[in-house]
């Protein structure tokens with residue numbers, strides 16, 4: 632499997648770009664797409680799923696131009712859109728049967744497949760209840776289930792972990808890791824910890840552009856030896872904030888413990904092991 636995005640732009644109006652001259656090649660495995668609100672994650676994923684067309688550029692899957700031949704993509708695709716809606720009166724079985732019909736998935740094994748997905752996504756207990764009565768996290772898991780109905784070779788998940796509690800996040804991670812053995816999985820998030828432990832490759836986006844790509848260790852290299860911790864008085868905070876990139880703060884006995892990124896660290900700082908969160912913050916602040 633190979634997905635190639637070549638110099639793709641999406642222009643929404645005269646000078647409003649969702650994506651600008653974006654290129655990336657994706658092979659099998661999990662690609663985590665990270666970027667702040669408005670970075671262009673959904674615009675990019677909608678073009679990959681053939682929901683919208685690029686204004687410029689080419690997208691190919693296994694060398695097939697999917698802007699021209701959308702069906703080549705659609706046949707192999709599973710997609711969870713960011714604004715996924717469910718039908719509140721249907722129960723989980725009915726909803727998945729309905730989605731299967733829309734996707735042209737059928738056959739005698741469909742019931743079995745649906746049961747298997749409901750088990751994997753921990754929805755069996757509620758399977759006969761109307762989806763309207765589900766919690767946000769359960770609805771999200773229904774969205775993930777429908778994306779997997781056709782055993783996709785390319786799975787695109789736009790903010791899949793929104794609303795999932797920590798336990799379900801772990802479940803989700805394991806499920807996706809298993810799937811990614813022989814297919815392409817692209818998932819977006821603006822939460823680094825969602826991507827951190829699951830993605831083989833990470834792409835960081837901002838203002839419609841790719842600002843970094845690589846495995847998590849490569850991305851972290853951007854801030855190696857630049858992450859520090861120090862404690863300052865409350866009164867010093869606004870000056871400190873203006874001069875340094877702050878990752879996190881914690882109040883301790885009237886003082887503030889700060890984790891920050893710097894080329895010129897202040898005296899009495901302790902150097903810390905850099906992580907992906909540090910690197911993401913640094914890249915999005917300095918690009």
Ligand SMILES: Nc1ncnc2c1ncn2[C@@H]1O[C@H](COP(=O)(O)OP(=O)(O)OP(=O)(O)O)[C@@H](O)[C@H]1O
Nearest residue numbers: 643648649666667668669670671672673674675821
């Ligand atoms: N249909 C549209 N018409 C006009 N502008 C749009 C449209 N869709 C997106 N945009 C703009 O394109 C830019 C990228 O939006 P997009 O939704 O792709 O970002 P995102 O990274 O998915 O953000 P979020 O994290 O909030 O989901 C934003 O500035 C947005 O306002």
Ligand SMILES: [Mg+2]
Nearest residue numbers: 672673674713
């Ligand atoms: Mg989005």
